[in-house]
Amino acid sequence: MAARKKPPANPRKLPEQDRSRATVEAIVDAAARVLVKHGYDAFTTNRVAEKAGVSVGSLYQYFPNKDALLSELMRRHVEEIERGVEGMAELARTAPLAEVIRVGIEQNAQAHFIDPALHRVLSEQVPRLGQLDWMTGFTARMDARVREMLEARRAEIVVQDIDLAVYIITRTVEAVVHNAVCERPKDLASGALAEEVTRMLVGFLTGKAVPVKKTLRAAAE
Amino acid sequence: MAARKKPPANPRKLPEQDRSRATVEAIVDAAARVLVKHGYDAFTTNRVAEKAGVSVGSLYQYFPNKDALLSELMRRHVEEIERGVEGMAELARTAPLAEVIRVGIEQNAQAHFIDPALHRVLSEQVPRLGQLDWMTGFTARMDARVREMLEARRAEIVVQDIDLAVYIITRTVEAVVHNAVCERPKDLASGALAEEVTRMLVGFLTGKAVPVKKTLRAAAE
DNA sequence: TTGTAAAGTGAGCTATTGCTCATGTTATAC
DNA sequence: GTATAACATGAGCAATAGCTCACTTTACAA
Incomplete structure (x- = not known):
């Protein structure tokens, strides 16, 4: 030491x-x-x-030093996650808002399943390596994407402060999905969680009521 | 060591x-x-x-051992937080849903200001002491409170799976507030964040549109 | 007073771990 | 073939931190 x-x-x-x-x-x-x-x-x-x-x-x-190795490991892991989200760019332009959000949530969930064990250790045990250089860039890019998506749909959106909305959305999705991986795997796999969170976020953004799906989707495959 | x-x-x-x-x-x-x-x-x-x-x-x-001291420190901190939320019990029965939720959020925010520096260190630097005995009890009690509150208002609520709703609500509030303490103190202090999150959660629960307040509240005192 | 248990002390043992460096091996250049 | 640089080795140093234990001091009861 x-x-x-x-x-x-x-x-x-x-x-x-x-x-x-x-x-x-x-x-x-x-x-x-x-x-x-x-x-x-x-x-x-x-x-x-x-x-x-x-x-x-x-x-x-x-x-x-040791931390450099840890940092590199985390960087690679995050890079993998980011690659998984790349495909969303075009969908974000063509699909309806609700669909974009649901897929975003599901992509986020997928990211947690790339290497769940590693992801868990990294986020629960590893001491925070005081603002890694590349980390800020990562979140900034993610936030920017969500922001663009929202701005392209200003017409449907009632939210006043877009920055704040982006903030609320990203933190909510990340936290709920992240915790659900360990605590509610069933609801995550069945899509029930994504369904509800989507309804919540769409309602939040559009200011309109979003009907509850009476028939809950059965667990896929 | x-x-x-x-x-x-x-x-x-x-x-x-x-x-x-x-x-x-x-x-x-x-x-x-x-x-x-x-x-x-x-x-x-x-x-x-x-x-x-x-x-x-x-x-x-x-x-x-060292961990026991750490555990005791965390236990006390959480105890303080829980005391702060005790007063909400009666409000939960009398006030309208939106009010209860807003106050809940604000209480949560208050909790983060009891000893913000300690709270930050505990949650960011301290290694997870693999499921502390008392910790599970704490979250269980909190979840139970929110659950009771929702069940007492079943009439207003469209959500199907109450357990899932409780889960989404608690994690969302905790995560958004927790992060906002460091990343968006302004929005937290002005009440803008609580406003928006409340609107989001009420819409989610009632399935109805909640109007956006056009006049954002000025930063209080 | 005096016996006993609670409370307090702190030098230092033990173990660990991050990291170095003197040395050896393999590949490339000429 | 030989010189040079890249690559690899691993015993062991230096530092540190968790924890012990033999011992002293304080409080209380009889």
Whole structure:
């Protein structure tokens, strides 16, 4: 536990040969495996290196410190999630509001199922690495997308403060889905949760009553 | 960092004399101060003892381990929050739905201002102490209250699955308010956020359109 | 007074962990 | 073949933090 306070933060060597690129991959993979299997307490650089089949020294040749490795792992995870949401851009222009929102919610849910165990550990156990550089960019991009979508539909929308609406929507969806993954998997799988949250958000945005579907959708496939 | 894995978990001595009760208070107080002022990284038993003006030995006479101290600190914090919500019981019976919800939101916001710094550290930095015994009871009680409130108003409510509705409401309010404390203090203070979230939730529950207030409330005092 | 239990002390043991560095191995350039 | 740089190794250092325990002090009861 030596240098947790004084981060050397040297921009370490970048892998140039294939061999070293493979090493970096092995390290990141092992990091994820260790986190998932044994939790953050067991996430030591020595252990990760061992599981990766390399020596600690190699690890520190590509990551200046433990947090850098953690940061890289999170960055990759978030990147995966963002890729999953990319396809929504065109749908957002063509489909009706309710559909866009429902798909948004379902996409968010999907994102939580890419690697649920890792996602859970990252968000519950890992100490907040005080505003990661790339993290702010991520949320900003997400917010911007929702904002554009809303602005393109100003006609249907009664909400006054669009910024505030974006804020409420994004936090609500993220929080409800995120918690539901562990606490209400059934309602998430059946679509009941997405159904209700969609109704809530559409009503909120349009200021109109949205009829309750009397026939709840059966659990798909 | 010796016994992090093998928790002795001995039910340590309970304070019997006034002197020792004062010691325990001093320790818990110091724990909060250290957390707030220097973050979780600086939260060491030695440091807490020092700040409390007692020896580490004394600390370990009343807390079997570090996590127990942390747990007690969180328990007290949550207890304070719960006390703040107690007064809502009667209001819930007399006032109109929208009013109850708005006050609920505002109470939740108030709770975050009891000790915002501590609240922030606890929720952002402190590692999840894997399902604290008392924690489940707390959320269960809160959920039960909201549930009762809804059931007493079944007539106004179109929602089919009340359990699911309770879930969505509680998570939404908690998440939106919690995040807004740091990210949108203005909207929280002005009441704009509570206004909008209330409109959203009432629309969700009643299935009716709720008119947007054209005149946004000015920031109170 | 005096015996006993509660309360308090703090030096230091034990274990862990992040990280270094002297050394060895493999690939590329000429 | 040889020089050079990239890559890899792993024993072990330095720091630290959780916790113990032998011992002292204080409170209270008889």
